[in-house]
Amino acid sequence: MKTIARLSHSRPLLPDKTNPFPFFFSSIYPNPPHHLPFLSLTTNPSSTFILPHSMASSAASPSTFSLLPSTSTSASSRRQPFSTHLSFSRSPVALRSPIRRLGFAGAAADPLLAIHVAGKTSAVVGRGVRGVVSMAKKSVGDLTEAELKGKVVFMRADLNVPLDENRNITDDTRIRAAVPTIKHLMSKGAKVLLSSHLGRPKGVTPKFSLAPLVPRLSELLGVQVEKTDDCIGPEVEKKAAALPEGGVLLLENVRFYPEEEKNDPEFAKKLAAVADLYVNDAFGTAHRAHASTEGVTKFLKPSVAGFLLQKELDYLVGAVSSPKRPFAAIVGGSKVSSKIGVIESLLEKVDILLLGGGMIFTFYKAQGFSVGSSLVEEDKLELATTLLAQAKAKGVSLMLPTDVVIADKFAPDAASKIVPCSAIPDGWMGLDIGPDSIKAFNEALDTTKTIIWNGPMGVFEFDKFAVGTEAIANKLAELSSKGVTTIIGGGDSVAAVEKVGVADVMSHISTGGGASLELLEGKELPGVLALDEAVPVPV
Numbered sequence: 001m002k003t004i005a006r007l008s009h010s011r012p013l014l015p016d017k018t019n020p021f022p023f024f025f026s027s028i029y030p031n032p033p034h035h036l037p038f039l040s041l042t043t044n045p046s047s048t049f050i051l052p053h054s055m056a057s058s059a060a061s062p063s064t065f066s067l068l069p070s071t072s073t074s075a076s077s078r079r080q081p082f083s084t085h086l087s088f089s090r091s092p093v094a095l096r097s098p099i100r101r102l103g104f105a106g107a108a109a110d111p112l113l114a115i116h117v118a119g120k121t122s123a124v125v126g127r128g129v130r131g132v133v134s135m136a137k138k139s140v141g142d143l144t145e146a147e148l149k150g151k152v153v154f155m156r157a158d159l160n161v162p163l164d165e166n167r168n169i170t171d172d173t174r175i176r177a178a179v180p181t182i183k184h185l186m187s188k189g190a191k192v193l194l195s196s197h198l199g200r201p202k203g204v205t206p207k208f209s210l211a212p213l214v215p216r217l218s219e220l221l222g223v224q225v226e227k228t229d230d231c232i233g234p235e236v237e238k239k240a241a242a243l244p245e246g247g248v249l250l251l252e253n254v255r256f257y258p259e260e261e262k263n264d265p266e267f268a269k270k271l272a273a274v275a276d277l278y279v280n281d282a283f284g285t286a287h288r289a290h291a292s293t294e295g296v297t298k299f300l301k302p303s304v305a306g307f308l309l310q311k312e313l314d315y316l317v318g319a320v321s322s323p324k325r326p327f328a329a330i331v332g333g334s335k336v337s338s339k340i341g342v343i344e345s346l347l348e349k350v351d352i353l354l355l356g357g358g359m360i361f362t363f364y365k366a367q368g369f370s371v372g373s374s375l376v377e378e379d380k381l382e383l384a385t386t387l388l389a390q391a392k393a394k395g396v397s398l399m400l401p402t403d404v405v406i407a408d409k410f411a412p413d414a415a416s417k418i419v420p421c422s423a424i425p426d427g428w429m430g431l432d433i434g435p436d437s438i439k440a441f442n443e444a445l446d447t448t449k450t451i452i453w454n455g456p457m458g459v460f461e462f463d464k465f466a467v468g469t470e471a472i473a474n475k476l477a478e479l480s481s482k483g484v485t486t487i488i489g490g491g492d493s494v495a496a497v498e499k500v501g502v503a504d505v506m507s508h509i510s511t512g513g514g515a516s517l518e519l520l521e522g523k524e525l526p527g528v529l530a531l532d533e534a535v536p537v538p539v
């Protein structure tokens with residue numbers, strides 16, 4: 001990960017397979033990675049946001065916003081392809097109030113930051129900012145050795161990894177991501193009860209057992225991990241009592257009990273029964289108010305955030321709340337309906353919004369274009385028009401692709417051609433963004449300092465229609481190496497980035513699909529909210 005290379009720790013902190021986030025062993029980030037949004041931003045409240053010359057000049061001209069076709073309703077004017085030039089109707093100075101660029105001091109001004117975790121407020125101390133208090137969550141890194149040594153820690157991780165038909169792990173990312181927190185606890189002499197769900201079982205279902213994870217966990221942790229056949233009850237009590245300091249006990253799938261997802265307090269109490277304290281590192285499940293993510297905090301004190309949870313929030317909340325600007329979001333995927341909340345929320349934050357994937361055809365149709373047999377959500381046409389108007393009103397440069405790759409059927413071997421987005425023939429469907437759009441998107445991205453990407457640009461599962469998605473992945477990789485903060489938000493976009501082989505280059509790849517979406521929508525995550533507050537730090 002390139003982020004690591006930039007650290008200025010006095011000791012080498014290089015990532016390896018067992019420790020992808022070595023800098024999180026530092027409890028208060030003495031020298032956090034400088035490209036994290038909250039750290040690279042100025043703390044001078046009177047500073048002026050300066051746009052590159054070309055943008056600043058267009059900023060002076062609000063009327064140049066023209067990413068949409070002419071508002072004329074005449075058929076001929078409507079059939080012109082979209083113009084996609086960039087423009088900013090905001091005044092550069094008024095882009096964001098200064099407080100938004102104050103890193104974690106912005107917590108008081110931005111509710112999103114109120115759910116942040118501890119460990120970095122010191123980064124802005126003494127830089128001329130006064131009277132603002134960070135409302136952060138307590139981190140496992142804040143606990144002293146005395147608070148951990150010999151203590152039984154109930155640690156919730158998201159070890160929901162994909163398994164093949166032979167129950168071999170096909171992607172161990174989530175296991176590796178949990179390792180730094182587990183190792184930290186081990187090194188402090190804690191006894192770790194590791195809890196997770198796998199899949200969505202209805203009752204006890206052997207194929208959803210966590211047993212296949214034991215060898216890989218043991219290998220990554222360098223100790224023999226023991227496993228129980230249950231997650232509560234006498235077996236857990238007995239094995240927990242026999243656990244040595246630094247030992248790890250993997251509890252069976254917590255969702256074998258329906259009480260887990262019901263957040264049943266009695267069940268939460270049983271989960272907590274043998275533990276002294278709680279660490280939540282399950283970012284991927286933090287949007288669920290379940291017994292092991294939320295309920296258990298009522299019975300265990302302290303209840304703190306693990307390093308992975310902390311890192312996810314650092315990037316996803318930090319980037320959205322206090323981005324280095326210009327800040328762009330790329331939103332793709334199949335449906336507008338699944339991304340409405342994300343788009344609406346991002347319109348409040350970003351300077352540039354690029355839309356791709358299946359959802360664009362709903363926007364085209366809303367503008368009066370014929371879209372052939374492309375994916376369209378008829379009941380979202382009005383919404384699409386509203387979103388375009390909202391973008392315009394907020395001065396966000398919203399870009400839709402100007403050309404698309406169309407196919408005669410939804411299949412990997414379909415016949416295909418490139419057409420302007422206004423000229424999709426009947427019987428053809430758009431399955432990718434075209435080369436002109438890729439060029440325009442790349443040019444827009446070249447101007448940015450922070451990029452969040454959620455959702456593929458096309459049907460990337462078919463090689464023929466993966467060009468747009470792969471081009472964006474490569475562009476983000478290139479920009480990452482130039483210091484742009486690049487954040488990939490879960491699910492298919494992560495799969496695409498991995499397919500291209502550039503995952504390691506990105507600033508942050510989220511381990512949470514649903515959780516990262518909810519966070520980007522501005523929703524509060526119950527698994528984070530339930531954790532203890534850090535001691536307020538005046539900054």
Ligand SMILES: Nc1ncnc2c1ncn2[C@@H]1O[C@H](COP(=O)(O)OP(=O)(O)OP(=O)(O)O)[C@@H](O)[C@H]1O
Nearest residue numbers: 333334357358430431454455458459490491492493
């Ligand atoms: N033009 C298109 N027509 C139909 N389906 C498309 C098109 N472009 C992309 N898709 C499909 O969209 C799916 C992803 O959409 P979805 O809304 O699930 O995104 P997502 O999974 O939420 O993204 P992420 O996981 O990154 O958040 C992919 O399977 C892809 O094939």
Ligand SMILES: O=C(O)[C@H](O)COP(=O)(O)O
Nearest residue numbers: 158160200284285513514
């Ligand atoms: O895979 C995920 O997104 C998380 O593990 C959460 O799983 P869930 O959607 O089944 O709650």
